[in-house]
Amino acid sequence: xxxxxxxxxADFLIEQAATHGELSDGLHDVIAAVESTGKPGTVTLTVKxxxxxxxxxxxxxxxxxxxxxxxxxxxxxxxxxxxAGNLSRTDPNQKxxxxxxxxxxPAEPAQMKEVN
Numbered sequence: 001x002x003x004x005x006x007x008x009x010a011d012f013l014i015e016q017a018a019t020h021g022e023l024s025d026g027l028h029d030v031i032a033a034v035e036s037t038g039k040p041g042t043v044t045l046t047v048k049x050x051x052x053x054x055x056x057x058x059x060x061x062x063x064x065x066x067x068x069x070x071x072x073x074x075x076x077x078x079x080x081x082x083x084a085g086n087l088s089r090t091d092p093n094q095k096x097x098x099x100x101x102x103x104x105x106p107a108e109p110a111q112m113k114e115v116n
Contacts, residue, residue, distance in 0.1 A: 019045070019063050026067035039070035 013020050023045060030041035044066040052058035079087040 016063065019065060022065045026065060030067060030069045033069035033071070037070045037072050041070045042066075042068045044068070 013023075023043060026043045030043055033039075034041045046064045046066070048062045048064075050060045050062075052060055077089070079089060080091045080093075082088045082092045
């Protein structure tokens with residue numbers, strides 16, 4: 001084991017103000033999305049360290065932040081295949097009941113009467 005003391009990573013991160021802010025905002029957004037959807041999310045920080053080829057003891061540091069906030073499931077609907085092979089919201093095998101009518105269609109507008 002080395003006698004050298006490792007500097008806390010948090011100290012390094014605080015020096016990266018933009019990255020630190022992006023991580024803070026991203027974590028806040030992921031927490032809200034996880035709470036809303038009940039699904040997991042992630043915040044990933046990648047730090048790339050490369051040696052400078054011209055100056056010994058010098059390093060080039062770059063970072064990338066990836067935020068993966070969960071999303072709500074898109075609604076699913078039930079469709080049936082009709083005799084022509086097309087999708088329909090009405091089951092072609094379901095018998096129709098006499099006397100029933102579709103009330104989702106707009107009714108004819110009523111006559112407006114003027115009242116004095």
